[in-house]
Amino acid sequence: MLRPGGMHVFSTPKHKDLLQSRQRAFLEKGRVSHLLEPVYHGNPISAEGALVTWDYGADFPDLIERWSGYKTSVYLVHDRRLGIDGEFMDVFVTVKDSVNRINGFNGH
Numbered sequence: 001m002l003r004p005g006g007m008h009v010f011s012t013p014k015h016k017d018l019l020q021s022r023q024r025a026f027l028e029k030g031r032v033s034h035l036l037e038p039v040y041h042g043n044p045i046s047a048e049g050a051l052v053t054w055d056y057g058a059d060f061p062d063l064i065e066r067w068s069g070y071k072t073s074v075y076l077v078h079d080r081r082l083g084i085d086g087e088f089m090d091v092f093v094t095v096k097d098s099v100n101r102i103n104g105f106n107g108h
Helices: 060-068
Strands: 007-011 026-030 031-034 072-076 090-095
Touching: 026 090, 060 090
Parallel strands: none
Antiparallel strands: 007 090, 026 031, 072 090
C-alpha cells in the first residue's frame, strides 16, 4: 500500500506495436488460467522463467490510472553515452496525492 504523498516508480515492457494491452493469463482459485499461449521471460531465481500475464500496449498508462485512481506520467530516457538505449525504456511514475487523484474514482 502506498502512503499519501508516496511515489511509485517502475518500468515494464510496453510494446510499441500494440495499441491495446491484452491479458495473457490470470489466477483464479489458486490456478493459472491462460487466455493466450503461455510466454515466459527470464527470471534470475527460477530456471523455468516468469509467466507473462499481460502484454502492455499504448493504452497502458490509461490502465494504470483506471486501476489506481491516480494520474500516471511516462518518461523515456535514452543516453547512449551511459548505455541507456534499446527497447522498453518507458519509466512510469504515479504519485498518490489528492492533486493527482482522478475525480470520481471508485476502484477498479
